[in-house]
Amino acid sequence: MRIDMRDQLPTEAVSRQITNDTQFMFQFYKPCFQFYAPSPSIDSHMSPRRLQQSLTTALHSCPLLLGRFTVHADQTISHSYDPRNPNLPTLEFQSTDLTFSELKSQGFAYSLCQRHSMDLAIPDGAIRRLSDEQPMLMVKVTYLHGGGAAVFAMTNHVAFDGNAMFSFLAYWAQCNNGHGVELPVDLQPVSNAILTNVDQTSDISKDAAQSPAEISVDATRLPAEIGTMITRAVSRDTMIPCVYSITTQDLRKLKQQVEASGELQDGEWVSSNNVLTALISQCVARANMRAHVYEHGPWTVFQALDMRRPLGLPLRGLGSPIILAECNASADHVLRPDRLPALARRVRMSVDAYTPEYLRNAMQWMHTTYAGLARDGVDEPWRHFWFSALNTNRRCVGVSCMNRIPIYDADFGAGRPVMARSFNPRPNYVIVFPGPPGETDVYDSLHMYVTLERPAMDALRADPEWTSVCTLVSEF
Numbered sequence: 001m002r003i004d005m006r007d008q009l010p011t012e013a014v015s016r017q018i019t020n021d022t023q024f025m026f027q028f029y030k031p032c033f034q035f036y037a038p039s040p041s042i043d044s045h046m047s048p049r050r051l052q053q054s055l056t057t058a059l060h061s062c063p064l065l066l067g068r069f070t071v072h073a074d075q076t077i078s079h080s081y082d083p084r085n086p087n088l089p090t091l092e093f094q095s096t097d098l099t100f101s102e103l104k105s106q107g108f109a110y111s112l113c114q115r116h117s118m119d120l121a122i123p124d125g126a127i128r129r130l131s132d133e134q135p136m137l138m139v140k141v142t143y144l145h146g147g148g149a150a151v152f153a154m155t156n157h158v159a160f161d162g163n164a165m166f167s168f169l170a171y172w173a174q175c176n177n178g179h180g181v182e183l184p185v186d187l188q189p190v191s192n193a194i195l196t197n198v199d200q201t202s203d204i205s206k207d208a209a210q211s212p213a214e215i216s217v218d219a220t221r222l223p224a225e226i227g228t229m230i231t232r233a234v235s236r237d238t239m240i241p242c243v244y245s246i247t248t249q250d251l252r253k254l255k256q257q258v259e260a261s262g263e264l265q266d267g268e269w270v271s272s273n274n275v276l277t278a279l280i281s282q283c284v285a286r287a288n289m290r291a292h293v294y295e296h297g298p299w300t301v302f303q304a305l306d307m308r309r310p311l312g313l314p315l316r317g318l319g320s321p322i323i324l325a326e327c328n329a330s331a332d333h334v335l336r337p338d339r340l341p342a343l344a345r346r347v348r349m350s351v352d353a354y355t356p357e358y359l360r361n362a363m364q365w366m367h368t369t370y371a372g373l374a375r376d377g378v379d380e381p382w383r384h385f386w387f388s389a390l391n392t393n394r395r396c397v398g399v400s401c402m403n404r405i406p407i408y409d410a411d412f413g414a415g416r417p418v419m420a421r422s423f424n425p426r427p428n429y430v431i432v433f434p435g436p437p438g439e440t441d442v443y444d445s446l447h448m449y450v451t452l453e454r455p456a457m458d459a460l461r462a463d464p465e466w467t468s469v470c471t472l473v474s475e476f
Contacts, residue, residue, distance in 0.1 A: 029122050031154040034417035038100055038147025045413030048093045054176035089137040100148030107474025108419045118142040119152050163405045170409035177413050212362040214324050216388050219373055223383035232392040240457040241476040244448045250469045263341035270348045273401040277303045278344035280430050281397045283466040285334035291455035294395050302326045302389045302398035303347055307359045324389045325350045337465045397428045403446055408437050424449035
């Protein structure tokens with residue numbers, strides 16, 4: 001059963017300017033499963049009728065960008081709320097003969113869910129015209145044989161980052177329980193003085209010197225040519241996606257080792273995410289070189305940086321405001337495990353180097369350049385931008401730490417999810433999610449989504465520095 005929520009959005013809504021950020025670069029869909037254990041409450045609290053009603057309530061009180069994002073005929077973008085925009089949510093229901101025990105025994109593998117049609121086909125993501133009808137949000141609820149349920153949600157990253165997506169799902173669950181709760185996303189009008197809007201008619205050339213080193217643009221090539229230029233030619237059959245786990249206790253020990261190493265100078269510090277980025281970067285780069293997937297040499301290491309924090313913006317706002325905080329690592333830094341403290345320090349220093357002024361200039365350059373491409377008639381101008389560190393022809397490895405997002409907070413009245421599962425198709429770019437809640441309802445592990453070419457994945461599994469703290473949860 002498929003429900004078109006076209007008539008469920010409010011005719012008017014309080015809206016705010018979307019954060020001026022890198023959001024238009026991320027026109028792709030982010031899928032995720034949340035799995036619920038068998039419970040008598042599923043029949044009553046997660047029935048199709050109740051979930052539809054509560055989703056309507058959530059959309060009316062927290063519409064996010066479901067009806068706000070429009071690409072006009074001249075390629076310019078507007079973000080004002082308009083329920084006539086066609087990118088509206090859908091909600092589907094089905095039952096399957098797959099049991100919760102079978103899912104659990106296979107580590108809740110994403111591919112197993114696909115074989116039972118528990119997911120939805122992923123569109124290409126590009127919102128090209130006002131007439132496009134690709135929904136910003138798609139939800140599919142599957143009732144498992146013998147009890148239990150799986151909720152598949154998919155959002156377009158141009159409208160939701162991971163934090164906003166899972167905050168909205170948690171808010172929907174609270175509406176389903178009839179709770180009066182605070183909105184998870186700030187929808188009140190806010191001053192955008194900190195990030196003044198760029199004049200669409202401004203001269204691009206005057207801002208050319210502000211081009212950030214991390215972001216590239218090329219209007220002379222077709223998007224397909226750019227894709228070939230920045231993507232290593234590898235058969236998809238040779239790519240191995242896996243989910244690994246590291247306990248928060250082991251991560252604390254690694255951080256303590258870095259702090260006790262003597263590598264940090266007076267007043268310096270590293271976060272757990274910096275240490276995890278260093279560990280992942282070392283092991284992934286080593287695996288690639290030992291397997292001869294990439295030749296021996298220095299690597300570019302990056303940690304994805306949420307620009308909202310240094311800019312003082314609401315951390316649960318909308319959009320995808322990230323930049324890749326890059327640093328250079330010699331082959332020695334990644335080949336030698338004892339260089340972990342030095343690499344963690346480099347990662348920390350690279351993050352600290354991104355000042356609010358630099359980030360404001362970077363976003364101003366991006367929006368001015370985008371406006372110029374649109375004005376010059378360049379088709380799909382967002383497809384001409386890319387992060388240089390995501391060029392898989394280069395020796396680059398990076399981490400996006402999303403361990404603060406509320407991925408396990410969506411309790412519809414039948415308990416919190418016991419497991420969540422997504423996938424990451426990009427090689428050498430590792431995404432970190434919180435693991436399932438422990439006995440105290442606080443996660444005690446992190447799940448790392450790692451995709452590598454098969455020889456590199458075999459080398460990673462044989463690396464004692466990796467296997468001493470990381471365990472395989474499931475393959476794709």
